[in-house]
Amino acid sequence: MPLFKKRTVGKPGEWYYCLEHRKVEEGPECPAKDRFGPYPTRKEAEHAMATARERNLEWENDPRWHDAPSGPERDGREPGD
Template sequence: MALFKRRTVGKPGEWFYCLNHQTVEEGPECRAADRFGPYATREEASHAMETARERNLEWDTDPKWHDKGEGPGKSDGAAG
């Protein structure tokens, strides 16, 4: 028995933004790795890339996200 049921048909009112086609779609039409969502409205889904840019900027400038103000991928090892 499968742990997760694969849903092939979307629910009415679920909106997604497809990264491949750069379009808004109702219900999951493209594979999960290629979309953002679900969103409650078509309008929210149409702003998915803008929302992602804003969130990335917030995370990149959040002092709690990076230890001691170091950039991503840098370790705080005691070398040197």
């Protein structure tokens, strides 16, 4: 008898966005590596890709995620200038 049961049926009210099939699913139908979620509503799962784009843009522009340049390139000068 397996120690852990594989959950094949999701809970009602758990919504996921499947990246492989590009569809919303209630409960996890596809493997975790292929989905975003869970989301509390179907509508939020439908907007998963837009939410991911917005978050990526925020992170790309967040100075806390970028190391400060060091050395001469910091001020735009080449070494020896």
